[in-house]
Amino acid sequence: MTTAADIAGSVRSGQCSAVDVATAHLDRIDQLDRSLHCFLSVDRSGALGEAELVDRAVAAGRDPGPLAGVPVALKDNLCTRGTPTTCASRILDGWVPPYDATVVELLRRAGAVVVGKTNMDEFAMGSSTEHSAFGPTCNPHDPSRVPGGSSGGSAAAVASGMAALALGSDTGGSIRQPAALCGVVGLKPTYGMVSRYGLVAFASSLDQIGPFATSVADAALMLEVIAGHDPRDSTSIPSSPAAVLARLSDGVQGVRVGVVDELVEGASAEVVSAVSSAAEALAKAGASVESTRIPACRLGLSAYYLLAPAEASSNLARYDGVRYGLRVDGPDVEAMNVATRTAGFGDEVKRRIMLGTFALSSGYYDAYYGQAQKARTVVLDAFAAAYERFDLLLGATAPTTAFPLGDRTADPMSMYLSDVFTIPSNLAGHPAVSVPWTTGGDGLPVAVQLLGPALAEPLVLRAASVVEASAPGVPPPCGDFLPSDGTRSALPRQAVGSGSDGLPREGPA
Amino acid sequence: MSDVTTGSEWEVVVGLEVHVELRTATKLFCSCPNSFGDVPNTNVCPVCLGLPGSLPVLNSRAVEMAATVGLALNARVQPSRFHRKNYFYPDMPKDYQISQYDLPICAAGWLDLPDGHRVGVERAHLEEDTGKSTHLGGGGRLHGSDGSLVDYNRAGVPLVEVVSAPDIRSAEQARSYVAELRSILVATGVSDGRMEEGSLRVDANVSVRRRGGTLGTRCEIKNLNSLRSLGRAIEHDAARQVAVVESGRQVSQETRHWNEEGGHTVPLRSKEEAFDYRYFPEPDLVPVEPPGELLDRLASEMPPLPAERRRRLIDLASEGRQPSRAAEDQVATVVDLGLDDLVLGAASRGASTRLALARAANEAATDPSAARGLSVESFAKLVSMEDSGRLSATQAKAVLARMLGEGGSPEQIAASLGYEALDPSQLSAAVETVLATNGAEWQRFVDGDEKVAGFFVGQVMRVTGGKADGRAVRQVLAQRRLDSLAP
Numbered sequence: 001m002t003t004a005a006d007i008a009g010s011v012r013s014g015q016c017s018a019v020d021v022a023t024a025h026l027d028r029i030d031q032l033d034r035s036l037h038c039f040l041s042v043d044r045s046g047a048l049g050e051a052e053l054v055d056r057a058v059a060a061g062r063d064p065g066p067l068a069g070v071p072v073a074l075k076d077n078l079c080t081r082g083t084p085t086t087c088a089s090r091i092l093d094g095w096v097p098p099y100d101a102t103v104v105e106l107l108r109r110a111g112a113v114v115v116g117k118t119n120m121d122e123f124a125m126g127s128s129t130e131h132s133a134f135g136p137t138c139n140p141h142d143p144s145r146v147p148g149g150s151s152g153g154s155a156a157a158v159a160s161g162m163a164a165l166a167l168g169s170d171t172g173g174s175i176r177q178p179a180a181l182c183g184v185v186g187l188k189p190t191y192g193m194v195s196r197y198g199l200v201a202f203a204s205s206l207d208q209i210g211p212f213a214t215s216v217a218d219a220a221l222m223l224e225v226i227a228g229h230d231p232r233d234s235t236s237i238p239s240s241p242a243a244v245l246a247r248l249s250d251g252v253q254g255v256r257v258g259v260v261d262e263l264v265e266g267a268s269a270e271v272v273s274a275v276s277s278a279a280e281a282l283a284k285a286g287a288s289v290e291s292t293r294i295p296a297c298r299l300g301l302s303a304y305y306l307l308a309p310a311e312a313s314s315n316l317a318r319y320d321g322v323r324y325g326l327r328v329d330g331p332d333v334e335a336m337n338v339a340t341r342t343a344g345f346g347d348e349v350k351r352r353i354m355l356g357t358f359a360l361s362s363g364y365y366d367a368y369y370g371q372a373q374k375a376r377t378v379v380l381d382a383f384a385a386a387y388e389r390f391d392l393l394l395g396a397t398a399p400t401t402a403f404p405l406g407d408r409t410a411d412p413m414s415m416y417l418s419d420v421f422t423i424p425s426n427l428a429g430h431p432a433v434s435v436p437w438t439t440g441g442d443g444l445p446v447a448v449q450l451l452g453p454a455l456a457e458p459l460v461l462r463a464a465s466v467v468e469a470s471a472p473g474v475p476p477p478c479g480d481f482l483p484s485d486g487t488r489s490a491l492p493r494q495a496v497g498s499g500s501d502g503l504p505r506e507g508p509a
Numbered sequence: 510m511s512d513v514t515t516g517s518e519w520e521v522v523v524g525l526e527v528h529v530e531l532r533t534a535t536k537l538f539c540s541c542p543n544s545f546g547d548v549p550n551t552n553v554c555p556v557c558l559g560l561p562g563s564l565p566v567l568n569s570r571a572v573e574m575a576a577t578v579g580l581a582l583n584a585r586v587q588p589s590r591f592h593r594k595n596y597f598y599p600d601m602p603k604d605y606q607i608s609q610y611d612l613p614i615c616a617a618g619w620l621d622l623p624d625g626h627r628v629g630v631e632r633a634h635l636e637e638d639t640g641k642s643t644h645l646g647g648g649g650r651l652h653g654s655d656g657s658l659v660d661y662n663r664a665g666v667p668l669v670e671v672v673s674a675p676d677i678r679s680a681e682q683a684r685s686y687v688a689e690l691r692s693i694l695v696a697t698g699v700s701d702g703r704m705e706e707g708s709l710r711v712d713a714n715v716s717v718r719r720r721g722g723t724l725g726t727r728c729e730i731k732n733l734n735s736l737r738s739l740g741r742a743i744e745h746d747a748a749r750q751v752a753v754v755e756s757g758r759q760v761s762q763e764t765r766h767w768n769e770e771g772g773h774t775v776p777l778r779s780k781e782e783a784f785d786y787r788y789f790p791e792p793d794l795v796p797v798e799p800p801g802e803l804l805d806r807l808a809s810e811m812p813p814l815p816a817e818r819r820r821r822l823i824d825l826a827s828e829g830r831q832p833s834r835a836a837e838d839q840v841a842t843v844v845d846l847g848l849d850d851l852v853l854g855a856a857s858r859g860a861s862t863r864l865a866l867a868r869a870a871n872e873a874a875t876d877p878s879a880a881r882g883l884s885v886e887s888f889a890k891l892v893s894m895e896d897s898g899r900l901s902a903t904q905a906k907a908v909l910a911r912m913l914g915e916g917g918s919p920e921q922i923a924a925s926l927g928y929e930a931l932d933p934s935q936l937s938a939a940v941e942t943v944l945a946t947n948g949a950e951w952q953r954f955v956d957g958d959e960k961v962a963g964f965f966v967g968q969v970m971r972v973t974g975g976k977a978d979g980r981a982v983r984q985v986l987a988q989r990r991l992d993s994l995a996p
């Protein structure tokens with residue numbers, strides 16, 4: 001596929017127009033999204049207007065920025081001024097934010113063109129995008145399968161070439177797990193590296209915004225645009241982030257990598273084998289690779305499923321029908337609150353609100369919320385100890401490849417287990433990236449996960465680059481729903497080769 | 510107002526929670542103006558409306574003011590953090606309030622009442638205010654109303670909640686505590702102290718016990734909008750609780766609402782109906798640690814507090830003698846209104862402290878904000894003119910009223926009003942005129958009825974158009990009586 005860096009380069013140099021690029025992607029959305037349902041809203045005229053501004057800047061000799069003309073999709077929990085932001089929930093019916101999230105401002109300032117808002121599990125609660133009030137998204141590699149979640153729409157949009165880049169949010173794996181299941185790169189940055197201002201909160205102490213891309217370099221490019229201190233987010237890291245792109249190809253010579261047993265245990269055979277192969281590739285590139293154990297990782301899942309719902313129960317209290325979104329009338333305020341919330345929230349959201357309310361209740365707080373906070377500290381300490389011996393950690397992203405739609409919706413526990421390898425990084429606030437490795441026997445993508453300590457994005461992405469270069473790779477999806485002629489006409493000739501599916505494709509690395 | 514428990518075997522035990530709106534320029538977590546009385550829902554933004562995706566950013570000025578409150582109340586100003594207090598309330602945009610819970614910014618202080626009684630201050634913490642509802646129909650209460658309008662201008666306004674220990678033993682002490690706290694808050698500039706505008710809101714925790722016995726069950730009384738309400742509500746509820754216990758029943762722990770018109774409290778919710786606030790640490794904010802240098806600076810900038818200012822003025826006014834109750838009251842008024850600098854300034858320019866105090870506490874106090882704007886020189890001059898007899902007391906008051914209303918120097922105003930002190934011969938002539946037409950009264954005065962002097966002063970004032978000085982008239986009268994009694 002054509003990379004975002006290629007698009008930006010061509011647009012900045014005037015070799016191709018941002019309007020043409022946007023048109024091609026919007027047309028592709030028109031063609032594909034009836035079958036995949038990645039988008040909850042597409043703002044065609046808004047996108048073309050932004051693209052035109054980019055072209056005008058180029059014509060006037062101004063640089064529109066590092067993402068000039070790059071079509072970007074945004075998870076629908078990122079506030080966009082003047083266009084609906086639903087969190088895939090009925091409760092936000094009709095709400096239009098009066099402001100842009102900080103990341104949206106930064107993307108626009110860098111010349112990106114927002115094509116639409118993507119589907120997700122309602123309020124980011126889920127691992128399959130099936131808990132959307134507006135219907136599920138399909139995995140582009142097999143439309144009978146889930147794309148993962150909760151940022152499934154963003155992952156599938158990038159995997160199917162409807163957007164060159166996308167943003168998602170990751171609270172317990174919601175970027176990395178769908179990236180793995182859709183065969184794209186997904187990065188969860190260090191907590192505080194990217195401003196949360198304008199991200200509709202699920203669990204504030206865990207939420208972090210990050211990129212989806214078709215390559216590690218593109219993920220790095222997008223990270224550099226969205227990272228940085230934001231005075232509107234008190235948990236934003238004060239220092240400016242280290243440059244990532246400049247040293248992306250410096251390799252991993254001498255880097256100490258620990259392969260974590262607990263981040264592989266219970267995974268399917270092909271996932272386990274992908275992790276071993278990635279470990280070998282890193283060793284071959286000069287890293288010292290060793291297997292290690294971090295037993296505290298096992299505490300992650302249960303701690304997470306107390307802490308995240310506890311914060312969510314508070315964050316979602318404001319959807320009470322008083323000020324915005326859905327209102328179902330009742331004889332008094334309390335009845336109106338109850339009727340609104342009963343009608344507006346889906347089952348998974350209600351389940352977590354109740355779980356979280358219970359965990360914080362007087363008499364239960366210490367046993368549940370308090371205990372979970374202690375477990376979080378234990379996980380953090382265990383990682384700190386591990387990072388005394390290793391620079392990076394390696395494991396699986398998801399235990400399995402994409403599962404069939406409807407397979408796990410009836411059994412919340414089996415769904416929750418999808419996040420078992422990703423949750424520890426959220427609890428620790430550390431960066432982690434999912435990198436596609438290959439396709440499994442079922443033709444579905446398999447990925448590995450690289451983890452690092454706080455602020456280690458430069459090293460994590462360098463290693464991800466090495467893994468990417470050594471990976472057999474995941475070919476672009478080739479389902480029946482894909483058109484024979486994609487975005488080729490609008491894309492720079494010299495940057496594309498022809499893939500087996502007839503779609504533009506970057507030449508092999 | 511006498512205390513229901515005075516002289517009885519019962520003792521009332523009161524702890525007060527005082528919510529103070531801080532006079533910051535902007536709200537606690539956003540940059541909306543913190544101002545009272547604007548058009549509803551104009552001072553709002555995504556943050557104070559709690560819109561999805563918005564995040565709070567702590568106002569550092571509010572932290573400084575809260576720390577100042579702590580320092581003024583002899584409290585420990587400590588590292589603190591914020592919690593969320595969760596409950597559904599239409600006035601509260603996020604349906605939780607950002608407050609402080611286990612680690613308040615100020616802890617373990619005290620406040621000395623003017624009578625010397627010390628009341629512990631358990632804590633003072635920062636939190637955000639709610640919006641304000643107006644209920645249509647249904648008697649202005651939420652229940653039974655036809656609809657409600659919410660104004661979020663107040664949502665997010667910074668509050669400091671000052672929580673006293675249960676050290677207060679009477680309604681009188683409770684009023685005195687709030688009055689003294691209010692003076693301190695005004696003196697330090699953190700609050701305008703306007704109870705009627707809700708800048709200062711008081712909840713009272715009231716219980717009764719037999720003297721020396723164990724503490725009784727407490728009731729929390731809300732809606733106390735004035736010192737008068739506070740005192741009445743405590744009196745009333747203490748009496749109610751005594752009656753309950755004496756009838757063999759038990760006081761139930763509950764929240765009660767003070768009904769000002771009816772002069773009684775009514776139950777609002779019982780302990781069982783109390784909210785479970787599900788406090789947990791606010792993940793959108795980081796802990797607050799006021800640095801030592803900041804505390805040093807705030808301490809060095811601390812203005813003299815009311816107790817010290819009263820002491821200074823009393824010392825000056827009483828000149829080493831035991832101060833009179835009237836002088837103490839005047840000093841309290843002057844300090845409370847921030848007019849003590851005016852009095853001290855006048856005194857340091859040689860004016861009579863006693864007279865300056867009286868003019869400040871009585872006349873200037875009618876328009877305190879204008880009085881605070883008076884130049885010390887002008888005020889000192891006015892007092893001196895009265896003291897020397899150049900102006901009569903009546904004239905001095907009239908000149909002061911003009912100074913407060915329109916400004917100007919006392920000499921010019923006196924001249925423009927035609928106030929020239931009468932020369933002694935004019936004054937004697939006026940007295941003679943009055944005596945000639947009031948022979949019977951004169952005889953009573955000669956016989957020793959001192960009260961008649963006031964009558965003569967009034968008459969002389971009338972015939973001189975207010976130009977006479979009362980003291981000078983009295984001197985002439987006294988001399989005239991001596992002369993008439995002389996053999």
Ligand SMILES: [Zn+2]
Pocket residue numbers: 536539540541552553554555556557558665
């Ligand atoms: Zn605001």
